[in-house]
Amino acid sequence: MLIPRAPSPDWEEPAVKKFINDPADVVAEALAGLAAAHPELRVDAAEQYIARADAPRSGKVALVSGGGSGHEPLHGGFVGPGMLDAACPGEIFTSPVPDQILAATKAVDGGAGVVHIVKNYTGDVMNFQLAAEMAADENVAVETVLVDDDVAVEDSTWTAGRRGTGATLLVEKIAGARAEEGGKLAEVAAIGREVNTNSASFAYALTAVTTPAAGRPGFDLPDDEIEAGVGIHGEPGRRREKLRPANDLVAAALDAILEAKPLTASDEVIVLVNGLGGTPLIELYLVYGTLAKLLEARGITIARRLVGNYVTSLDMAGLSITLTKATDEFLRLWDAPVSTPGLRWGA
Amino acid sequence: MLIPRAPSPDWEEPAVKKFINDPADVVAEALAGLAAAHPELRVDAAEQYIARADAPRSGKVALVSGGGSGHEPLHGGFVGPGMLDAACPGEIFTSPVPDQILAATKAVDGGAGVVHIVKNYTGDVMNFQLAAEMAADENVAVETVLVDDDVAVEDSTWTAGRRGTGATLLVEKIAGARAEEGGKLAEVAAIGREVNTNSASFAYALTAVTTPAAGRPGFDLPDDEIEAGVGIHGEPGRRREKLRPANDLVAAALDAILEAKPLTASDEVIVLVNGLGGTPLIELYLVYGTLAKLLEARGITIARRLVGNYVTSLDMAGLSITLTKATDEFLRLWDAPVSTPGLRWGA
Amino acid sequence: MEVDLAIAWLRAAADSVAASAGELTRLDAAIGDGDHGVNMNRGFTAVIAALDAGTFDSVGDVFVKAGTTLISKVGGASGPLYGSAFRALGKALPAGPSVTVPELAAGLRAGLDAVRKLGGAEPGDATLVDAYQPAVDAFKGDDLAAAAEEAARAAEEGARATAGLRARKGRASYLGERSVGHQDPGATSTALIFRALTAITAK
Amino acid sequence: MEVDLAIAWLRAAADSVAASAGELTRLDAAIGDGDHGVNMNRGFTAVIAALDAGTFDSVGDVFVKAGTTLISKVGGASGPLYGSAFRALGKALPAGPSVTVPELAAGLRAGLDAVRKLGGAEPGDATLVDAYQPAVDAFKGDDLAAAAEEAARAAEEGARATAGLRARKGRASYLGERSVGHQDPGATSTALIFRALTAITAK
């Protein structure tokens, strides 16, 4: 038998307990809802991308990101002044296709070139690469910023490399502000890469994610076990662990982050405590409180912070912690106005 | 035997799968995290309230709300210019105590009086009532605005009356703006009550909520059943139903809302599609898209809308729909700047 | 009843609530929001701490202290209700280190009146009134142990009978007919409190 | 192989992928993100629609159309990989309504090269290369049915063998040692595609 038997005999007919109609239509229908809810965005339903209504902005470097759907508000919720010019949502947890990325890239190119912000997953990398090649054929200059901040994955030739997770928000915000103030293509890409280099993330899952297509959790997690180092697509993590108090989990995540990207006393950081979708805000604040104390004990200053559900994994109960070593430039650009459905200040 | 046996023999020792330490410390530790994350707020850990750092504002009517914790960002996340002056978080799903409410009320009173925004639950009503009596003893003028928008509950002498749910956000935003622009105590209370009168909500749960204290879901919901008319404390709803496509559920919720508070073609509404915590944003947008179409078909105009997790029930997978019949005054005040952790625009 | 006995009663009630907290929460989860055990336990733990921290010359003061503490520590529906009941009981008692059984009976009725005034519940609404009211009615005569035993039995019977009622007050009322078949958590904790009195008065 | 047979192959592959979509997704859920069956089914459904909508004079054009469609409809890792494979296959074939078995064999190898170039996977990395490479190696001789049967067997064996490997590419690589024991979904779908060819060539 080519395909081994499923461990559970009733795999085929799950009850998909979600607010959806046909699972195949989720992305398109949600996009229609987004379009109706946000007149300040332009949603191209045929090409499946979301753009600023005022795009293309002549002379401004444009930022395009995208990836599988199911991580909302990332990326569509970050389209707007000060952040992305366009986002390409793929099917749930499936990277967008080159045609879609190309259409978005051309739609927002204001003549100053386009930065692709790509989370480091095999599918995303390949599809954006094909799109960038096609854009080059049409004389659109594209620079790619790869985000790979998830230190749970070994960065070795033995893996597809570190995954792009929470730091994506920081790259999009900071590079977006740089573009908004008139940065050139190379400059915008450079600061995006610098944010990524300065960032490290680590995540925990308490439950597995349920996609509309599968209709049931992607893996079984006993009542007293968690996935440490989980990815944002329900990929199982670095290891299974016993559930521990939040204080212990936060300390271990911080250790993993600092082992990969050491910080020293007097460093300033931007902190993101990010919910993966199913974790209540009250727990995220509790975790932030613990993290703030641990960083203070090490003499590290939290210059800016964000607590909430930003880079999610559908209904997964879990969270990620991202630390970005801050420069003055980062802080200036972080504070710059941003006006998107998912992130808004100063405007 | 006084206490009937638990249906499940192992009720006593659930594994509490949450990012917490001791369940008894959740609210206090989260409050510490909130204080660390938001220097623009003043958190009184001893009295357990959250206030604007610049409170009291002399001559400004102050707004105080509160309720059980577990509904975040409500209420603490709505403290700031243009919305609440203080919030009193109780224990999880337990209304705050009179001392706490009194302390917050006195702390933010700028001499122009204080509006208490109270969701209609027996506990909240009684505790705020005792606090208001105590405040009167100390010569602080208090007006109470009761929010009871949940049309799933019969409004009869046979019940504790309709529950306060999603409309609370609209009351806090609109009354908050009225206070910010200098409205008098009676005026601020009056517009808060008018918003409540013009609002109706209906909610569905796909899963039961798990509180830190209980450690397991509050009720059992079979894989193919949902609770229609659920409350935000995991109270079971109006009835159990079979799971249906989102389009059907939205249509039924709209029917329930319009039956309780009829709207006619050419009416304008503010719409809140609100996640209860465990439902991904992509589903909320899908639902908003469906709702927008249904309202359009009835000739009702959506003047403003909000889609996201605002009035939550910890990790409950579910959503509520709130419709508020809009007046020009409501829209003007809705658009006014607001700057809080959970809601921010124009500032 | 003397000051020491009043304190012993509250202590026994606290122990009983602590031991049954899980079960009270389970009852509340079925028709409410699943916090009644936690609420009561938090409240009575605070009551004991407050009593330990003070000295009392008057029985009434013990109950007023208990009531004030419950109001300021519990929240929810049960905090103001139980808190007002104990405060009213304490205030109704004549000042002094000892009260008679009839005085205690009158005080308990004053507590019941306070609960009914604040919460507006009638007997039959499936609330703690359905345990409290029959307990007060049964708390009679001059023998404390006997009065307590009768009251506890009546409270327990009343609590059990709430399972047959449709809730009309509090959170359970949202369920309408679906509340029938479920025993009210507040009525159950009331019965526990009356039963606690028998444990320290029985000869 | 003629145009009709090429189309029949893709149709058989589409049927097989549709029938096994749930199982492919299940394999992917264990070590990836649980969408491989959905991805492949969406892609091959689109391929059939695209082929139905066109007319083809050349075998190569059929495969180029299939590849282009997969690239523009699938996304994920499998879209560009399978899409590039079919495009490269189609482009490597001489133009015309019929190709020989050796020409097809060379085309399949061109497809493999495209996959390896784009994805960078080596044999043994536990990817679809571990089914594709042995299939291409086994696809020999002048008899299409026999070549297809050998290729399908080799692909199936290769797919099954991925269960013993540690994944080094794609999502499963994040699991490190934990990926061992799980059969690779992409290798499995590759085997299905080669098996589909035998269904229409077997005499």
Ligand SMILES: Nc1ncnc2c1ncn2[C@@H]1O[C@H](COP(=O)(O)OP(=O)(O)O)[C@@H](O)[C@H]1O
């Ligand atoms: N209006 C009322 N009058 C009397 N008792 C009430 C009333 N409302 C609620 N109760 C009692 O309170 C109990 C619930 O207490 P608790 O769970 O601690 O508070 P909450 O309902 O706020 O979560 C109910 O079981 C009922 O006995």
Ligand SMILES: Nc1ncnc2c1ncn2[C@@H]1O[C@H](COP(=O)(O)OP(=O)(O)O)[C@@H](O)[C@H]1O
């Ligand atoms: N670098 C690669 N080279 C070859 N095949 C790969 C590579 N990365 C992934 N694959 C194949 O793709 C399959 C996964 O496809 P799919 O689930 O559709 O995409 P995604 O991983 O983006 O969700 C894997 O099982 C593997 O066979």
Ligand SMILES: [Mg+2]
């Ligand atoms: Mg995928």
Ligand SMILES: [Mg+2]
């Ligand atoms: Mg409660």
Ligand SMILES: [Mg+2]
């Ligand atoms: Mg309760």
Ligand SMILES: [Mg+2]
């Ligand atoms: Mg996959």
